[in-house]
Amino acid sequence: MKKEKKNKTYTIAVCGVLTALAMIFGYIESLIPIPVPIPGMKLGIANIAILTVLYAVGPWEALIINMIRITLTSMMFGNFNSFLFSMAGGILSMLVMILLRKMNQFSMTGVSVAGGVAHNIGQIGAAMVIMGTSAIIYYLPVLLITGVVAGIVIGIVGAMVTKRVKLGTKLEN
Amino acid sequence: MFKKKDLILIGVMLILCVISYVAIQFFVKKDGSRVLVKVDGMVKYEHQLNQDTELTVQGYQGGENHIVIHDGKVSMTDADCPDKLCVNMGKISKTGETIVCLPHRVVVEITGAGDGVDSVVQ
Ligand SMILES: [Zn+2]
Numbered sequence: 001m002k003k004e005k006k007n008k009t010y011t012i013a014v015c016g017v018l019t020a021l022a023m024i025f026g027y028i029e030s031l032i033p034i035p036v037p038i039p040g041m042k043l044g045i046a047n048i049a050i051l052t053v054l055y056a057v058g059p060w061e062a063l064i065i066n067m068i069r070i071t072l073t074s075m076m077f078g079n080f081n082s083f084l085f086s087m088a089g090g091i092l093s094m095l096v097m098i099l100l101r102k103m104n105q106f107s108m109t110g111v112s113v114a115g116g117v118a119h120n121i122g123q124i125g126a127a128m129v130i131m132g133t134s135a136i137i138y139y140l141p142v143l144l145i146t147g148v149v150a151g152i153v154i155g156i157v158g159a160m161v162t163k164r165v166k167l168g169t170k171l172e173n
Numbered sequence: 174m175f176k177k178k179d180l181i182l183i184g185v186m187l188i189l190c191v192i193s194y195v196a197i198q199f200f201v202k203k204d205g206s207r208v209l210v211k212v213d214g215m216v217k218y219e220h221q222l223n224q225d226t227e228l229t230v231q232g233y234q235g236g237e238n239h240i241v242i243h244d245g246k247v248s249m250t251d252a253d254c255p256d257k258l259c260v261n262m263g264k265i266s267k268t269g270e271t272i273v274c275l276p277h278r279v280v281v282e283i284t285g286a287g288d289g290v291d292s293v294v295q
Binding site for chain 2: 028152
């Protein structure tokens with residue numbers, strides 16, 4: 001009973017810290033100029049924090065924190081359109097990552113790559129629907145390759161962060 | 174760091190990337206003849222690619238995008254959107270190429286003679 005209570009406090013604390021971290025990453029990302037102008041392309045640095053929540057805390061916490069992050073980031077640095085596109089990408093990537101994590105066949109790198117690609121596809125899909133044009137689909141190859149490369153890097157960094165967060169749990173108990 | 178299945182996943186993504194790239198280069202990209210400007214999903218302007226002109230488009234819920242057609246190429250020369258991605262997209266002239274301004278919901282598309290991009294894809 002006591003232990004359960006402690007874990008709850010710990011979960012809330014970790015979630016708070018990682019939400020803040022996700023937002024800082026999102027802000028840093030908005031400062032980095034992307035060399036190729038492609039609509040909907042993101043490096044997804046904030047996904048480092050989201051991946052950590054997914055592995056260190058749980059899938060639903062990760063989903064909720066991601067939605068909070070997207071809403072707050074769009075309110076501060078974006079507009080309603082960017083909110084719609086980010087939300088479509090964010091939810092699709094989150095569902096894919098939760099599914100792949102549950103399957104237990106992939107490491108964090110694989111989960112992160114699938115999430116990165118799903119994010120870009122979700123954004124471009126939303127853009128196709130909202131802007132009423134199928135021609136945006138021709139950005140798909142670029143979005144696939146950037147999703148894979150960014151996903152690999154973010155998966156590796158995410159694994160490092162998760163290891164430290166989990167280490168913190170062990171020291172606590 | 175990597176499991177075998179990770180590498181398979183990454184491999185599949187890269188193969189899909191190459192296939193879609195090759196397909197677009199060989200089957201979609203052809204010399205275009207018309208320029209379509211859509212705002213929020215509706216066609217607002219239509220123009221011949223070989224007739225030089227300049228036009229200013231009102232974005233969805235405000236904002237302006239300045240579009241130039243010159244020498245058979247289209248470019249977005251100016252826009253008051255926050256990200257300016259559209260202005261940095263350069264010149265387009267082939268079917269399947271687009272200039273997109275997400276904040277203003279403006280898309281500039283190139284299409285072939287009779288039919289739109291949609292029928293090219295099928
Ligand atoms: Zn723009």
